[in-house]
Amino acid sequence: MSPLRVAVPKGAIFEDALEALGGAGMPVEVLRGDDRRLIYRVEGVEFITSRPSDVPVFVEYGSADVGIVGKDVLEEQGPNVMELRDLGTGACRMVLAAPAERAGEVREAIEHAEVVRVATKFPNTARRYFEGLGRQAEVIELHGSIELAPLVGLSECILDLTATGTTLRENDLEVLDDISGSTARVIANRGSYRLRNREISTLVGAMHPDGGTRG
Amino acid sequence: MNYGATRKFSTTPGTRDILPPEATRLRELQSVVRERFGMFGFQEVITPALEYSEVIEEPNLRDAAFKLFDRENQMLILRPEMTTPIARLVAQRLGNSPPPHKLSYVLSAYRRASVGRGQSAELYQAGVEVVGSASPAEDAATIALLADVLEAAGLEAGAFAVALGQTAFYEGYLRHAAPDAAHEVLEALAAKDLVRVDEVSSGLPAGVAAAVRELPRLVGPATDGSLLERAAAYASGIGEAEAALENLREILRHLEAHGTLENVILDLGLIGRRNYYTGAVFEVYAGGMGFTVANGGRYDNLLRRFGESLPATGFAISLERLLHVLPEREEGSLLLLVGGGVEGTRLAGKLRLSGVPVLHLAEDPGREAAAAYARATGAFRMAFPVPDGVELVPVDAPETGETLPPEAVAGKVLG
Numbered sequence: 002m003s004p005l006r007v008a009v010p011k012g013a014i015f016e017d018a019l020e021a022l023g024g025a026g027m028p029v030e031v032l033r034g035d036d037r038r039l040i041y042r043v044e045g046v047e048f049i050t051s052r053p054s055d056v057p058v059f060v061e062y063g064s065a066d067v068g069i070v071g072k073d074v075l076e077e078q079g080p081n082v083m084e085l086r087d088l089g090t091g092a093c094r095m096v097l098a099a100p101a102e103r104a105g106e107v108r109e110a111i112e113h114a115e116v117v118r119v120a121t122k123f124p125n126t127a128r129r130y131f132e133g134l135g136r137q138a139e140v141i142e143l144h145g146s147i148e149l150a151p152l153v154g155l156s157e158c159i160l161d162l163t164a165t166g167t168t169l170r171e172n173d174l175e176v177l178d179d180i181s182g183s184t185a186r187v188i189a190n191r192g193s194y195r196l197r198n199r200e201i202s203t204l205v206g207a208m209h210p211d212g213g214t215r216g
Numbered sequence: 217m218n219y220g221a222t223r224k225f226s227t228t229p230g231t232r233d234i235l236p237p238e239a240t241r242l243r244e245l246q247s248v249v250r251e252r253f254g255m256f257g258f259q260e261v262i263t264p265a266l267e268y269s270e271v272i273e274e275p276n277l278r279d280a281a282f283k284l285f286d287r288e289n290q291m292l293i294l295r296p297e298m299t300t301p302i303a304r305l306v307a308q309r310l311g312n313s314p315p316p317h318k319l320s321y322v323l324s325a326y327r328r329a330s331v332g333r334g335q336s337a338e339l340y341q342a343g344v345e346v347v348g349s350a351s352p353a354e355d356a357a358t359i360a361l362l363a364d365v366l367e368a369a370g371l372e373a374g375a376f377a378v379a380l381g382q383t384a385f386y387e388g389y390l391r392h393a394a395p396d397a398a399h400e401v402l403e404a405l406a407a408k409d410l411v412r413v414d415e416v417s418s419g420l421p422a423g424v425a426a427a428v429r430e431l432p433r434l435v436g437p438a439t440d441g442s443l444l445e446r447a448a449a450y451a452s453g454i455g456e457a458e459a460a461l462e463n464l465r466e467i468l469r470h471l472e473a474h475g476t477l478e479n480v481i482l483d484l485g486l487i488g489r490r491n492y493y494t495g496a497v498f499e500v501y502a503g504g505m506g507f508t509v510a511n512g513g514r515y516d517n518l519l520r521r522f523g524e525s526l527p528a529t530g531f532a533i534s535l536e537r538l539l540h541v542l543p544e545r546e547e548g549s550l551l552l553l554v555g556g557g558v559e560g561t562r563l564a565g566k567l568r569l570s571g572v573p574v575l576h577l578a579e580d581p582g583r584e585a586a587a588a589y590a591r592a593t594g595a596f597r598m599a600f601p602v603p604d605g606v607e608l609v610p611v612d613a614p615e616t617g618e619t620l621p622p623e624a625v626a627g628k629v630l631g
Contacts, residue, residue, distance in 0.1 A: 063506020084409040186411060191508070192501035195379040195481050198435040 004045050005193075005200055008060055008068035010053035013164070014185045017090035018069040021185070025207035057082060057188065066193035067201060073162050073183040077123045083189045085205045091185040092164070095126065097178040099158040100151050104175040107157050111136050111177075120150030121160040130160065130180055148172040230329030230337025237594045241545065242340065245369055245535055246322050249342045252365045256357070258320035258344050263301040265326070269293045272300055273521060274492070280327040282337075294326035298341055298532060300518065306347045307522030315348025315526060336536065343512070345530035347519065352463050355496040355514055355529050356470030362500065362510055362531050363476040370542045376502040376509065378479050380438065381486030382464040383493045383513075385447065386431055388456030393424045405432055406490040432485025438468055443482050460495070467496055488513055496529065502541040509537045549573055549629050552590040552611075555580030556601035563601055563622060570626035574599075587611055597629060 009018050009032060023029040028043045032050065041048040049065055057080035059065040068082075071091055075084065097119070099107040110117050116137045121127045124142045131138040141156055148168060150156040158177065163169055169176065187205050194201055227233060234242060250260065269291040272278050281293035295301050298321055306317050322342040329335035344361065346354045359378055366376055386405070390398035397416050404412035410432065417428040427450040436443045444465065451457035464482075471477045488497040488511070497513030512531025519526040553564050553576045564576040575595055577586065590598050590611045599606040602619055608628060609617035620628060 061506060063504070082408065084407075084411050087411045087414075190506045191408070191499070192506055195435060195483055195499075196377055196501055196503065198481070202433070202435070 002197075004042070004047050005067065005197065005204070006047040006049060006065045008056045008065035008070075009048055009050050010056050010068075010070055011050050012053055013093075014053065014069065014071060014091035015050075017088065017185050021069065021088050021090065021187075021208040024209040025204050027204070054078070060188050060190050063190045063192055065190070066197060067187065067189050067204065069185055069187055071162075071183050072186050073123065073126070073181075075186060075188070076181070076183075077126050079125070080188075081191065083191055083194045084186055085189055085194075085201075086187040086208065088185040088187065088208065091183075093162050093183050094164075095123070095160065095162055095180040095183060096169075096176045097130070097158055097160050097180060098163075098169055098174040098176050101173050101175040103151075103157070104177060108177055110157070117158060118156040119158050119160050120147050120156035122147060123160060123162075126180075127160045148174060228337065230327075230335060232336075238539070240594075241539055241542075242535060245539060245542075246342065248368050249365055249533070249535075250320075250322060252361070252368050253320040253342075253344060256318075256344075256361050256364075258318045258361075261302065261305060261319050261321055262323065263295070263298070263305055263321070265294055265324070266292045267295050267301055267304070271304055272296060274489070282326055282328060296327050297325050298323060298343060299345060299515065299530060300521075302345045302530075303347070303518050303528065304522050306345075306526065307519055307524040311524075316354065317347040318344065319347070320344045340535040341532045342535055343510075343530060343532035345528060347528040347530075348526045349529075350516065350527035352466040352496070353470050356467045356474060358512065358529055358531055359467075359471060359480070359496075359498060360474035360476045362498075362512070362533070363474075363479050365533065366500065366509075366538070369538060371502060371538075372543075373479060375541070376479065376500055377481045378476075378498050378500050379435075379481045379483045379486055380464075380467075380496065380498045381483045381488075382460050382495060383487045383497050384495050385451070385457050385460035385464065385484060386487065388460050389427065389431060389451055389454055392454045392456065394420050394428060397428070401428060402487065402490065405485060405487055410485070434482070434484040436482060438471070438477050438480035438482045440482075443484075447484055463495060492518075498531070500533075502538075505537060505541045507534075507537060509534060509541060548594060548596055549631075550575060550593070550595040550597075551625070551629055552577060552586065552593065552595035552598045553606070554586045554598055554600050560601050563599075563606065566622050567599075567625055570623065572626050572629050583614075587614070599625065 019029045019032060027046060031041045031043050032048055039049060051059060053070055054074050056068040056070040057074060057078050060068040060082050061080045073095055107117060114136055116139055118139045118141060119127055120141045120143050122143060124140045127140045143150060147159045147161045150159055187208065189201050269283065272281065272293060277296045281296040284292050286292055302319055310317055325339045325341055327337060329337040344358060346358060367373060390401055397420060400416045401413055404416060413432060414429055417425040420428060431447060431450060434443050434447055448461055451461055471480060486497055492515055493513040494516040495514035499508040500510040502509050510531055510533040514529040516527040519528060550573045553560060553574050556563060564574045567574045575593060577589060586598055596611055598609045598611060605619055605621040606625060607617055607619050
């Protein structure tokens with residue numbers, strides 16, 4: 002049988018993912034070298050690294066059997082995959098924020114059901130949030146530096162992910178609403194989950210939440 | 217570049233032209249599937265591609281359907297799946313024939329596809345519906361037929377697995393043990409979110425919470441009896457869950473009699489679409505394909521929508537996905553006969569009479585061009601008329617050519 006293929010996200014939860022996989026006895030050290038390989042084959046397992054938002058795509062199509070990804074990405078994309086475990090790491094919040102000096106104005110505009118412009122990397126989440134409130138928003142999708150949008154008048158507010166709030170504070174943005182929390186999740190392809198259930202269940206069961214350091 | 221013009225002549229998003237040899241393979245697959253359906257006594261039906269939009273009830277399917285309006289301004293949809301149209305057909309047309317109705321179809325369904333997610337807007341499907349029997353033997357028989365079809369199509373027995381669940385089991389357990397949390401747990405499970413199942417279970421008494429967490433995680437080979445024993449321990453004393461489990465056992469006994477138990481993986485967390493399946497539910501997975509190749513199950517409530525109360529079970533195969541996981545086809549027998557004038561024409565007829573498929577290229581374009589043409593048309597051999605016979609030349613190994621009398625060609629080509 003081919004080796005299990007595991008999709009590991011680069012970026013913020015990369016280290017958390019390695020710790021969880023390492024805790025389950027996977028040879029993750031190869032991933033720490035800073036070469037530019039995309040696929041790592043070691044001891045009966047294959048790792049691939051990708052942008053966090055691409056992890057569910059690889060897993061949904063079965064190009065990876067298992068993956069680690071933030072709940073924020075899963076909520077945004079709604080991929081058809083098995084969500085098996087909450088690792089508890091990489092905790093961050095999805096918030097609605099606006100420049101501090103105009104925060105009151107924006108809050109009032111939303112309350113009065115005026116159309117506000119919101120910049121975000123999470124357009125589906127933003128649409129659902131405003132629909133849930135019964136309020137209207139023009140959602141502007143960006144791919145980086147969301148904080149810039151309200152500073153230059155592209156939008157009145159932003160919907161973004163924050164771990165510590167540092168970036169928000171640095172840009173003088175005030176949180177208007179705390180929408181949801183997100184942590185790292187283990188996902189599996191639907192077919193792999195059934196065809197290789199024993200392997201995958203053992204792996205997922207052995208991954209310690211918090212990499213074993215806090216739990 | 218003129219993008220406007222380019223778009224106008226491309227196929228619409230999610231659809232595509234199917235070219236040879238793929239179209240041939242699809243047609244061949246369809247005829248294998250039809251033949252196997254026939255061997256099990258299923259009768260084929262054809263329903264219209266257009267239906268009134270009211271026929272489909274499920275919001276997700278209605279959203280996904282292409283819509284149009286007829287002259288009376290009634291909203292029509294292109295059927296987004298086949299089971300509901302067949303349920304409608306049974307309720308409207310077959311009132312006078314004795315159940316169970318064993319119907320099959322080989323037709324396309326249509327759904328609006330999201331661009332960039334590799335989804336098709338036109339789904340080539342084949343499937344069966346057994347309407348009018350609640351017997352677990354019928355559930356087993358449809359699963360066995362499905363396995364039979366897949367093997368007849370060329371998938372080896374070990375190359376695919378049928379994941380089998382029983383929706384009434386977990387639902388029955390929840391309704392009894394955790395009635396207030398049941399809805400939320402089932403929504404989470406339908407979304408395949410076991411993390412959320414765990415979250416909801418944390419508010420329940422410890423024993424119940426453990427069962428709520430473990431039951432949907434019971435996955436393993438159907439030949440392994442311990443799985444059902446563990447499930448039975450939790451279900452003990454809960455009539456609805458015990459009945460569902462017994463139903464599942466009966467299905468497994470029949471599957472064993474069919475000789476297909478080795479292909480089955482039990483998955484007690486598999487419940488399929490929410491509020492649709494009422495008993496057995498199954499999905500087929502094949503190595504190398506992350507999506508289901510086929511799926512189906514028991515849907516005893518659907519016919520009520522059309523004024524009948526008939527229990528039913530069935531499955532649909534995605535033919536394109538099945539084609540994708542089938543092993544590459546071996547050498548075909550098409551022969552490209554090149555030139556030869558009137559004698560060539562006579563020869564072509566003679567060869568076809570002996571059973572050899574012949575593509576006759578009337579004008580001889582020269583050997584190299586003929587070989588290129590043979591490759592483009594899927595012919596594995598070329599034949600050049602020579603006195604007293606033909607020179608038979610394999611396209612990919614021209615040096616192994618040989619001269620044969622016409623009557624020896626069939627033996628050579630058809631093997």
